[in-house]
Amino acid sequence: MARILVIDDEADVRALLELVLKSKGHEVLLAADGKEGVKAYRQAPADVVVLDVFMPNQDGVETIRELRREFPKVAIIAISGKSAADPMLAVARQLGAAAVLEKPFSPEQLLNAIGEVLPP
Numbered sequence: 001m002a003r004i005l006v007i008d009d010e011a012d013v014r015a016l017l018e019l020v021l022k023s024k025g026h027e028v029l030l031a032a033d034g035k036e037g038v039k040a041y042r043q044a045p046a047d048v049v050v051l052d053v054f055m056p057n058q059d060g061v062e063t064i065r066e067l068r069r070e071f072p073k074v075a076i077i078a079i080s081g082k083s084a085a086d087p088m089l090a091v092a093r094q095l096g097a098a099a100v101l102e103k104p105f106s107p108e109q110l111l112n113a114i115g116e117v118l119p120p
Helices: 011-023 034-043 060-070 085-095 107-117
Strands: 003-007 027-031 048-052 075-080 099-102
Touching: 003 011, 003 034, 011 027, 011 107, 027 034, 034 048, 034 060, 048 060, 048 107, 060 075, 060 085, 075 085, 075 107, 085 099, 099 107
Parallel strands: 003 027, 003 048, 048 075, 075 099
Antiparallel strands: none
């Protein structure tokens, strides 16, 4: 199974994603914002990063830029549920997110996206 880093400022979302991913045998690391997420990735690189686009301190777009700069091959899934999600998710895709999901999404949609972006 994979090591997955979830970066989201909403504790409930982090907890739910952790539950879903652990139920499938994945190792899950959690971070509450982009700065914390990049630090966590540096300490323990993950196979996949799932990150929210809208976060305080360092948003998902800047986090994608920073991760891509330091770790060009990192697999990223960008998520968002805000009304402005479409343009921001498109920007996330342009910056290197391998997949994007708009909240709410099902556990199956998340697991499918992870399966698609996992390195072989």
